[in-house]
Amino acid sequence: MKRTLIIFLRVLLITGCAGIFLIGAIRIAMILVSRPAISLHQDAEPVAVVIVPGAGLNRDGTPSLPLRDRVDSAVALYQAGKAQKILMSGDNSTVSYNEPEAMRQYALEQGVPDEDIVLDYAGRRTYDTCLRARLIFGLDTAAITTQAYHLHRAVFLCQALGIDILGIPVEESRYQPSRFLFWNFREVLASAAAFWDVYIKAPEVILGEPEPIQLP
Numbered sequence: 001m002k003r004t005l006i007i008f009l010r011v012l013l014i015t016g017c018a019g020i021f022l023i024g025a026i027r028i029a030m031i032l033v034s035r036p037a038i039s040l041h042q043d044a045e046p047v048a049v050v051i052v053p054g055a056g057l058n059r060d061g062t063p064s065l066p067l068r069d070r071v072d073s074a075v076a077l078y079q080a081g082k083a084q085k086i087l088m089s090g091d092n093s094t095v096s097y098n099e100p101e102a103m104r105q106y107a108l109e110q111g112v113p114d115e116d117i118v119l120d121y122a123g124r125r126t127y128d129t130c131l132r133a134r135l136i137f138g139l140d141t142a143a144i145t146t147q148a149y150h151l152h153r154a155v156f157l158c159q160a161l162g163i164d165i166l167g168i169p170v171e172e173s174r175y176q177p178s179r180f181l182f183w184n185f186r187e188v189l190a191s192a193a194a195f196w197d198v199y200i201k202a203p204e205v206i207l208g209e210p211e212p213i214q215l216p
Contacts, residue, residue: 001011008143010030011162015086018064020176022192023188023191023192024187026189026191026192026195027187027188027191028029029214030152030153030156030191030194030195031152033104033156033159034151034152034153034155034156034159034167035152036084037155037159037166037167038151038152038155038166038167038168038169039166039167040168040169041073041076041077041168041169041171041185043144043198044077044143045082045084045143045166046082046165046191047083047139047142047166048083048084048213048215049083049084049085049086049087049137049142049143049213049215050074050077050078050082050083050085050086050087050142050144050145051073051087051089051130051133051139051142051143051144051145051158052070052074052086052089052103052128052144052145053089053090053123053126053129053144053146053150053154054067054089054091054099054100054103054129055070055099055125055146055147056099057066057089057097057098057099057102060181060182061096061098061102061103062098063099063102063103063106063174064169065147065175066147066173066175066183067090067103067171068106068173069097069147069170069171069172070107070145070146070147070170070171071103071135071173072110072170072171073145073168073169073171074086074145075106075107075110075112076087077143077145077168078112078116079111079112081171082143084116084117084215084216085116085117085118085213086106086107086111086112086116086117086141087120087133087139087213088100088103088104088117088118089100089119089120089123089128089129089132089133089157090103090120090121090123090146091123091124091212092121092122092184093124097159097167098121098148099123099137100119100121100123102118103119104117104119104150105191107165118137118213120132120133120136120137121207122205124206125203126150126153126154126157126190126194127157127161127194127197127198127203127205128203128205128206129154130144130157130158130161130163131161131205132153132205132207133158133163134163134210135162135210136208136209136210136211137208137210137211137213138211138212138213139163139213140162140163140164141163141164141165141166142158142164142166143165143166143168143172144158144162144165144168145167145168145169146167146169146170147169147170147172147183148169148170148172148185149184150183150187150199151167151168151169152156152191153187153190153191154165154167154195155198156191156194156198157194157197157198159188160198161198183186187198193196
């Protein structure tokens, strides 16, 4: 019985170490593959549409600090003439939770015309945002702006789902340290999940009739 337990623990340890190595390798590979498609704001080439993925709301329904940073970055691109439209993609799974509308209101306050804002109410995950950007909104080329820890996964997913994407890191605010560490740790696991979604089993995504973005 003791020998069997020792063997079991050894197998468990080896399996755990192999799993950690695999997850780490996927994350590193994702960073290396996506890095050439990432550009700083000031060096970014103009694109027709910049995508803003959701990042949560405050209790009062306003954009969270990370989400405000993402919208700020997209607005800066728009105001610099480097984007013609802003596609705001987020979760609206309940009546009381509406990320796209919160982003829209925040952008309107900064002077972005309503006609240049496009809302995607079914961007529940980054995978959904990227797939819907191509299949619903007809994008084959775009930019996406988000925090550096999330950007590599966002670029990887957009590329894998058929979009020639330009990744632009946001200027990050001073986030709460514990939450920032959690987001970075979660991103490692989310990268492995993204690999699974693309190459093993695609998740179910809310689709519908195409709504191509009309450009000037």
